[in-house]
Amino acid sequence: MAQVTSIAEEQTSTPLSSSKSITLRISRYNPKHDDSSIFMEFTVPYQKWTTVLEAILDVKKHFDHSVAVRYSCRQATCGSCGMMINGKPRLACFTKISELNSNVITVEPMSNFPIIRDLAVKFERMFDSHHKIKPYLIRDDTELESDAKEFLQSPKEVEQYIQFANCIKCGLCNSACPTMATDSSFVGPQALAQAYRYVADSRDKGKDSRLKMIDEPHGIWRCHFAGSCSQVCPKGVDPAMGIQLLRGYLLGFRS
Amino acid sequence: MRESTIMKIHYGTAIAAVALVAVHVLMRLTQGFAESLEYESVLANYKFVPYAIMLELILVLLSIHGFNGLRVILLELKQGRIYEKAVSYGCLAAMIGLIAYGSRTIIVVNMGLV
Ligand code: HEM
Ligand code: SF4
Ligand code: FES
Numbered sequence: 001m002a003q004v005t006s007i008a009e010e011q012t013s014t015p016l017s018s019s020k021s022i023t024l025r026i027s028r029y030n031p032k033h034d035d036s037s038i039f040m041e042f043t044v045p046y047q048k049w050t051t052v053l054e055a056i057l058d059v060k061k062h063f064d065h066s067v068a069v070r071y072s073c074r075q076a077t078c079g080s081c082g083m084m085i086n087g088k089p090r091l092a093c094f095t096k097i098s099e100l101n102s103n104v105i106t107v108e109p110m111s112n113f114p115i116i117r118d119l120a121v122k123f124e125r126m127f128d129s130h131h132k133i134k135p136y137l138i139r140d141d142t143e144l145e146s147d148a149k150e151f152l153q154s155p156k157e158v159e160q161y162i163q164f165a166n167c168i169k170c171g172l173c174n175s176a177c178p179t180m181a182t183d184s185s186f187v188g189p190q191a192l193a194q195a196y197r198y199v200a201d202s203r204d205k206g207k208d209s210r211l212k213m214i215d216e217p218h219g220i221w222r223c224h225f226a227g228s229c230s231q232v233c234p235k236g237v238d239p240a241m242g243i244q245l246l247r248g249y250l251l252g253f254r255s
Numbered sequence: 256m257r258e259s260t261i262m263k264i265h266y267g268t269a270i271a272a273v274a275l276v277a278v279h280v281l282m283r284l285t286q287g288f289a290e291s292l293e294y295e296s297v298l299a300n301y302k303f304v305p306y307a308i309m310l311e312l313i314l315v316l317l318s319i320h321g322f323n324g325l326r327v328i329l330l331e332l333k334q335g336r337i338y339e340k341a342v343s344y345g346c347l348a349a350m351i352g353l354i355a356y357g358s359r360t361i362i363v364v365n366m367g368l369v
Binding site: 179182183184185186215216217218219221222250251 | 257258259261262263327330331332334339
């Protein structure tokens, strides 16, 4: 049996021998004992395909394991790794270093979210708002009864909402929204887009209760058409359009 | 009042104001700018009843629109139950105050009390 003389070579997609490198500036902040955030700089090698998340994980592996970052799927599916990358809300696992065209990459926690530590933020407010709009089909009958049939939809009916069903609850839209920045009670583009997703679903019967929920002083009307939510959404959800379509119901253009 | 009702009024007053302000501007174009601000000319405008009614309408529409807009801005600026109540009722009171004061001016001049 071969003798183990050193720790096994780590499998990393960004070998340290890579010829190109960038400066990764990571915002460090622990609200428990820091007055303000500071930036720590690391020189990180990268390849054409290296993502910002991989660069951060490289820093954790080789320089400072205490950097706090939330991630899971690494494939733009779980919605965990949202952060400000060079000033714009993006998914770290879905942003390649090479596409940023910069030798310096600054990562900060998402705006409009309270910071837990470093790059990890609290999602409670967004999840509360999401929960408030009842993100499930509302109707009296169910497909689960023994003799019930599944609720069929035509391709046209699916088209009405399917784009909005792609939301991964990453919060990038809420982070980009200017109203979210000042109005601590605003429902936010994420929840509004999901309200539309269910209201526009032909199987759903909960339209009136959902519309009532968002038709309040800190509801849908506090959107001022900035459109930044749709610009940053990594899943093409277009919350801004969902909000305008929802407004159509409230203004009587749609039923 | 439902927020959607308030916003319907907000958009409605804006559209109506565009039309009425356009008429108002066109009327003013019939005179030179300085001339239109002459004391006698201003009085004459208020005495021309259809025009005075239109000015009154613009006053009402834009007071509603403007103070509701102010309410929206203030609600987004800061949150809190007491603050929000104060903003809503404060804006309503200011709206009524401005409409009352403007209407007084129009009525007083129209009836030749100055
Ligand atoms: C006649 C032309 C006007 C039109 C078409 C118009 C239209 C609008 C619209 C559509 C909004 C809603 C914007 C949003 O929700 O983001 C708005 C908001 C507002 N308007 Fe007007 N408006 C006009 C004139 C005025 C005037 C003369 C005043 C001042 C007395 C005013 C004061 C406001 C304020 C304070 C807001 C709230 C700010 C905001 O929501 O962005 N508007 N207006
Ligand atoms: S709408 Fe887009 S940006 Fe907003 S939470 Fe969903 S996936 Fe993220
Ligand atoms: S790690 Fe899951 S979305 Fe980025």
